[in-house]
Amino acid sequence: MTSHDNASAQKNYARYPSLVDRVVLITGGATGIGASFVEHFVAQGARVGFLDINTSEGLALADSLGGPGSPPRHKPVFVTCDLTDIDALRTAVADVKAALGPIEVLVNNAANDRRHELADITPESFDAGIAVNVRHQLFAAQAVMEDMKAARAGSIINLGSISWMIKDRNLQVYLMSKSAVQGLTRGLAKELGAYGIRVNTLVPGWVMTDKQRRLWLNDEGREAIKRNQCIDAELLPADLARMALFLAADDSRMITSKDIVVDGGWV
Numbered sequence: 001m002t003s004h005d006n007a008s009a010q011k012n013y014a015r016y017p018s019l020v021d022r023v024v025l026i027t028g029g030a031t032g033i034g035a036s037f038v039e040h041f042v043a044q045g046a047r048v049g050f051l052d053i054n055t056s057e058g059l060a061l062a063d064s065l066g067g068p069g070s071p072p073r074h075k076p077v078f079v080t081c082d083l084t085d086i087d088a089l090r091t092a093v094a095d096v097k098a099a100l101g102p103i104e105v106l107v108n109n110a111a112n113d114r115r116h117e118l119a120d121i122t123p124e125s126f127d128a129g130i131a132v133n134v135r136h137q138l139f140a141a142q143a144v145m146e147d148m149k150a151a152r153a154g155s156i157i158n159l160g161s162i163s164w165m166i167k168d169r170n171l172q173v174y175l176m177s178k179s180a181v182q183g184l185t186r187g188l189a190k191e192l193g194a195y196g197i198r199v200n201t202l203v204p205g206w207v208m209t210d211k212q213r214r215l216w217l218n219d220e221g222r223e224a225i226k227r228n229q230c231i232d233a234e235l236l237p238a239d240l241a242r243m244a245l246f247l248a249a250d251d252s253r254m255i256t257s258k259d260i261v262v263d264g265g266w267v
Helices: 032-043 055-064 086-100 123-151 172-195 210-215 219-228 237-248
Strands: 023-027 047-052 077-080 105-108 154-159 197-204 259-262
Touching: 023 032, 023 086, 023 123, 032 047, 032 055, 032 105, 032 237, 047 055, 047 086, 055 077, 077 086, 086 123, 105 123, 105 237, 123 154, 123 172, 123 197, 154 172, 154 237, 172 197, 197 237, 237 259
Parallel strands: 023 047, 023 105, 047 077, 105 154, 154 197, 197 259
Antiparallel strands: none
16 A cells, blocks of 8 residues: 555445536656545545646556446546746646536645755755645646636645744745745735635644655654654544635535644654
C-alpha cells in the first residue's frame, strides 16, 4: 500500500452522495498528499481533473484509477502543468472544464517544502518559492470562481501547514507562503460567500508521504512525533484526504473561512 493508501479499501469511512459526479480540480495531484486526494475523490464517484508538473507520475496515477464500483469510478483527467506559469495554469483549468464540465470543487494542494538557509535566499529564489507555494492558489481560485458563481455553490480548499505555527527552521519562504494562505482563505471566503461558495484552509501536520520518509524521517523525527503529537501514530495522506472530502461535500455547507487542522494534536 502506498503512502496515499488505497481509497477503495477504506470500507469503514464515510460516503458522500453529494460528491457523486461533482467536478473536482486538484493541483499537485500526481504524488504524495495530492495523489491521495485524487484517489479518494475518484472513489467517491466524483469527476476529477488534476494538474502536476510531473507527467510520468500523473499519467501513471490516472491510468491506475477508475472503473466499476458503487458509485461508478470515473477515470480522472490529468493535465501536465507548471503552476508557477499562470497562463499555463489558466489553460490547464480550461482543459479540465472542457473535459469534465464546470468545476465545483478546487483543492489547492501544490507546494514544495524545499529546505533553504536564510543567508542563501535571493530575490529570485524568494519569488520562486512564493510562486510554487501560494501565488497559484489565488489564480486557480480566480479561474474557477465563475463556474461556482453560476452554480451558486462551490468549495475551495487551500492547503496550509502547521510549519509556521511551530516555527520550523530552514523554511523561511515556505513558512511565509503558508501563513499567507490563511489570509487568502479569509479574503476569498468573504468575497465569494454571497454566491454560496465556501473557502477553507486544510492545515496538515507532518504527513508521512514517500518523499518525507525518504528525505527527512529518521530517529530524531520519530521522536519529535512521539513528543509533540497527542496521538502517537503516523499522520498519513489519507487522513488529509478524508477531511478534504468532508469540506467538499454538502455536509459542510455552513463551514467557511476556517482553518481545519489535521496534525495528530501537534499544535
